[in-house]
Amino acid sequence: MRAAFGIAAAAAAIATVGDLLMLWVANALRPDMRLSAPSPGLLRLGAVLGVTAIPLYGIGWAAAAARAAPALGCVAPWVMVAGGIGAVVGAYVHAATAWLIEAQMRSGTPAPTPLASVMDAGARLTVPWGVAAVAVLLASGALGWAARRGAVPRGWIVTNPAVVTVLLASLGAVTELGRAFVVPTAPNVAHLLFFATARRTSRG
Numbered sequence: 001m002r003a004a005f006g007i008a009a010a011a012a013a014i015a016t017v018g019d020l021l022m023l024w025v026a027n028a029l030r031p032d033m034r035l036s037a038p039s040p041g042l043l044r045l046g047a048v049l050g051v052t053a054i055p056l057y058g059i060g061w062a063a064a065a066a067r068a069a070p071a072l073g074c075v076a077p078w079v080m081v082a083g084g085i086g087a088v089v090g091a092y093v094h095a096a097t098a099w100l101i102e103a104q105m106r107s108g109t110p111a112p113t114p115l116a117s118v119m120d121a122g123a124r125l126t127v128p129w130g131v132a133a134v135a136v137l138l139a140s141g142a143l144g145w146a147a148r149r150g151a152v153p154r155g156w157i158v159t160n161p162a163v164v165t166v167l168l169a170s171l172g173a174v175t176e177l178g179r180a181f182v183v184p185t186a187p188n189v190a191h192l193l194f195f196a197t198a199r200r201t202s203r204g
Helices: 002-028 041-107 114-121 123-148 161-172 176-200
Strands: none
Touching (some): 002 041, 002 114, 002 176, 041 114, 041 123, 041 176, 123 161, 161 176
């Protein structure tokens, strides 16, 4: 189980690096950010890192579901499924975001913020974002309930990906730099913190 959480944590770290590379490229298009222009190849690198790493979150969600199984019972497999859906759809969102940034580079019309960029993209991004968010919320809620029942560490009540994402996004929304980098990376950073914490508290 420690190995599963370790793989998922490493994947989340890689995906976070991918996020930051893509955001550097996107935000460098904004004159107000005053960022040095990176190599265009970093966008593709960031996309590849995220698309290949994010699906591995499913391994961590499977381990979390197995650990919470004594409290969740027949619901445990559905936690694994929900986490897996969030991971697969999340990988698509990462790829679609890269395509969007590439289109902005070609047109020379960057969005004012990463969030505005997602909203402007319409259903092709907002719908999968919503699906991934709901899947992670349901899986995280189940883990929080299992934590209250004592099947997993009580810390999972606040370290599950849904809660940490909200906390990070709230903190990041306070500043322009936070809105540009912290808010968009919050989901992957939240998974990193959760899987790393879960690994530290696992025995086998």
